[in-house]
Amino acid sequence: MERPSRLLLLSELRVRNAAHSVSLSRSLLTWKRRGSSPLYHPFRPRFCLPRLRRRSDSGSCHIVPVSEIISVREEDEENGSGRRDDGSWKKIKERDVKDCRQAFTVLYVERSGQHRWRCAEVTFTCSDTTLCQRWISNIREQLAAIASRPRRLLVYINPFGGKRQGKRVYEQKVAPLFLQAGIFTDVIVTEYANHARDHLRTEAELKQFDGVVCVGGDGMFSEIVHGLIWRTQIDGGVDVNCPDEALLPCSLRIGIIPAGSTDCICFATVGTNDPVTSALHIIVGDSQPMDVCSVHHNNTFLRYSVSLLGYGFYGDVLTDSERKRWMGPARYDFSGVKMFLTHHYYEGTVSYLPARGILGTPRDTARCRSGCVVCQRNGQLLSERAERYETDEGPDGETEREWRTIRGKFLAINAASMSCACPRSPKGLSPAAHLADGTTDLILVRKCSRFDFLRHLLRHTSKDDQFDMTFVEVHRVRRFRFAPRHCQSDSDLELDLQENGKRQIFSQICRDHPACGCAPSYSSWNCDGEILTHTAIDVRVHCQLVKLFARGIEEPAVFEDLTNPCAI
Numbered sequence: 373m374e375r376p377s378r379l380l381l382l383s384e385l386r387v388r389n390a391a392h393s394v395s396l397s398r399s400l401l402t403w404k405r406r407g408s409s410p411l412y413h414p415f416r417p418r419f420c421l422p423r424l425r426r427r428s429d430s431g432s433c434h435i436v437p438v439s440e441i442i443s444v445r446e447e448d449e450e451n452g453s454g455r456r457d458d459g460s461w462k463k464i465k466e467r468d469v470k471d472c473r474q475a476f477t478v479l480y481v482e483r484s485g486q487h488r489w490r491c492a493e494v495t496f497t498c499s500d501t502t503l504c505q506r507w508i509s510n511i512r513e514q515l516a517a518i519a520s521r522p523r524r525l526l527v528y529i530n531p532f533g534g535k536r537q538g539k540r541v542y543e544q545k546v547a548p549l550f551l552q553a554g555i556f557t558d559v560i561v562t563e564y565a566n567h568a569r570d571h572l573r574t575e576a577e578l579k580q581f582d583g584v585v586c587v588g589g590d591g592m593f594s595e596i597v598h599g600l601i602w603r604t605q606i607d608g609g610v611d612v613n614c615p616d617e618a619l620l621p622c623s624l625r626i627g628i629i630p631a632g633s634t635d636c637i638c639f640a641t642v643g644t645n646d647p648v649t650s651a652l653h654i655i656v657g658d659s660q661p662m663d664v665c666s667v668h669h670n671n672t673f674l675r676y677s678v679s680l681l682g683y684g685f686y687g688d689v690l691t692d693s694e695r696k697r698w699m700g701p702a703r704y705d706f707s708g709v710k711m712f713l714t715h716h717y718y719e720g721t722v723s724y725l726p727a728r729g730i731l732g733t734p735r736d737t738a739r740c741r742s743g744c745v746v747c748q749r750n751g752q753l754l755s756e757r758a759e760r761y762e763t764d765e766g767p768d769g770e771t772e773r774e775w776r777t778i779r780g781k782f783l784a785i786n787a788a789s790m791s792c793a794c795p796r797s798p799k800g801l802s803p804a805a806h807l808a809d810g811t812t813d814l815i816l817v818r819k820c821s822r823f824d825f826l827r828h829l830l831r832h833t834s835k836d837d838q839f840d841m842t843f844v845e846v847h848r849v850r851r852f853r854f855a856p857r858h859c860q861s862d863s864d865l866e867l868d869l870q871e872n873g874k875r876q877i878f879s880q881i882c883r884d885h886p887a888c889g890c891a892p893s894y895s896s897w898n899c900d901g902e903i904l905t906h907t908a909i910d911v912r913v914h915c916q917l918v919k920l921f922a923r924g925i926e927e928p929a930v931f932e933d934l935t936n937p938c939a940i
């Protein structure tokens with residue numbers, strides 16, 4: 373429960389020529405039309421503001437948390453003639469012009485449904501210039517005191533992501549907002565793949581920035597994650613090739629302005645893939661920690677993953693779709709249908725270390741939302757465990773006997789470190805997965821009929837449980853390994869030969885003679901939209917390794933008269 377803090381200012385100001393009682397405390401800006409019920413007294417008992425309830429309209433009463441004010445603009449003489457601080461022009465009513473010498477405009481976040489945020493503004497007209505200046509400087513002081521807000525950002529734009537709109541989106545929708553909020557930016561338009569990653573790793577002078585922003589899709593975000601993690605480990609002397617090494621968390625936050633084909637990271641951390649919403653989350657200085665999986669092959673680092681590691685169906689969809697980049701985002705649907713019809717399955721061994729002693733399971737009905745308790749609690753538990761490891765236990769408190777092994781034929785092996793919600797599947801691959809709980813959900817879809825696989829896929833788009841099927845299993849894990857059948861150890865192969873001597877020999881022959889039309893033995897790993905070079909991998913989740921300018925998906929606000937300060 374939040375108690376109202378002491379009022380800094382309380383004045384009668386005019387909004388659209390109507391008298392309003394306007395107050396500013398350390399946490400809230402409120403304005404209420406005079407003549408309706410009186411302005412609430414801040415020390416009156418029973419006032420509380422639920423964490424997710426940010427703004428309330430009751431008649432003409434408005435409440436804006438100071439943390440969601442973007443900026444305050446003085447409407448001086450020049451502005452009175454219709455000119456904004458950023459040089460652009462705005463329509464201004466004649467009535468307002470005569471008052472503009474003593475007016476100021478507050479820009480703030482307004483929610484507009486489906487997790488979208490908009491920049492709204494309100495102009496207050498004061499009776500005298502001194503009062504106007506007091507209001508402006510008080511609000512500016514409050515904003516300057518918010519340490520979590522970024523002042524300087526390094527921005528990378530991929531001009532070729534998604535529908536190739538990245539540059540236009542940034543220039544038209546995002547840059548004007550950053551300017552209003554007084555954020556300085558260094559902008560780099562990338563010239564080739566991995567430009568941003570390599571610039572971050574070796575050249576960028578990161579000390580002067582409060583965050584890094586990428587304009588593009590999940591692939592672009594992945595570049596930033598790789599650049600920042602590498603840089604942090606190099607600076608901290610961590611050997612990234614060793615899968616058992618604990619990685620150092622990155623201090624700079626990352627912002628995503630969505631302009632890609634899937635935008636699943638943005639969707640899962642903000643709730644929508646809208647560039648203005650993301651820009652506003654960056655401006656208000658939100659922070660959302662996120663798990664990162666490291667992927668190794670034979671003690672060699674391959675890649676990091678934050679969303680999906682998928683072998684079989686999603687690996688094949690990606691491989692096929694890469695040849696059709698010219699189709700834009702539709703390439704995934706085309707390749708999806710093609711790979712569905714192809715219906716390949718793959719044999720291999722999956723071993724995993726179940727996540728024990730933490731909150732949450734993959735079949736929970738609760739979802740990871742803003743301020744998620746599961747993520748907070750598990751983050752604490754895992755860091756306490758890591759501290760203990762410094763003295764006695766094994767990494768992640770693991771022991772060899774806790775590992776489980778499953779052999780089989782799989783249509784898909786997916787590890788979802790977050791829900792992977794996206795416009796194609798608003799609940800995602802693993803709806804109950806958490807952004808920052810230190811685990812990934814390992815989903816095994818065994819060989820089944822096309823019809824059953826279609827039923828499973830369709831459930832990603834409806835309320836039905838995609839895991840409630842006999843050929844699907846899901847495990848929440850801290851680590852896992854995969855070895856395709858023909859890549860198994862010598863002893864495993866020997867066992868296979870004894871068990872299935874003939875079949876093994878025929879499958880070998882068929883691999884060498886593709887003309888016989890039998891299924892391929894190997895798929896590829898789709899690692900956040902990039903194809904991995906190896907099929908045998910060792911994956912480990914690193915809890916809360918990076919932070920985003922986001923706050924997780926907000927629950928819809930509940931408005932109650934009792935909790936509405938304007939109604940008291």
Ligand SMILES: CCCCCCCCCCCCC/C=C/[C@@H](O)[C@H](CO)NC(=O)CCCCCCCCCCCCCCC
Pocket residue numbers: 589590591633634635636679680686689690704705708709712792794796797800801826829830832833898899900901902
């Ligand atoms: C019948 C409709 C079923 C719809 C089922 C939709 C499930 C979609 C689940 C999407 C999960 C996305 C996970 C995110 C992964 C990202 O890190 C990565 C990088 O951006 N994106 C992809 O790899 C891009 C992966 C894109 C995968 C698209 C798969 C489309 C499947 C369509 C199957 C159609 C079968 C129709 C048969 C008549």
Ligand SMILES: Nc1ncnc2c1ncn2[C@@H]1O[C@H](COP(=O)(O)OP(=O)(O)OP(=O)(O)O)[C@@H](O)[C@H]1O
Pocket residue numbers: 529530531532533534535561562563564565566567587588589590591592593595631632633634635636901
């Ligand atoms: N200037 C560039 N030229 C060519 N490729 C680039 C350039 N800049 C970045 N890339 C690469 O383009 C790839 C795709 O970019 P991005 O993720 O922005 O879009 P997308 O693939 O359409 O979206 P999504 O990843 O959401 O499916 C990334 O892997 C990135 O490395």
Ligand SMILES: [Ca+2]
Pocket residue numbers: 663788789790805806807808809810811812
């Ligand atoms: Ca997770």
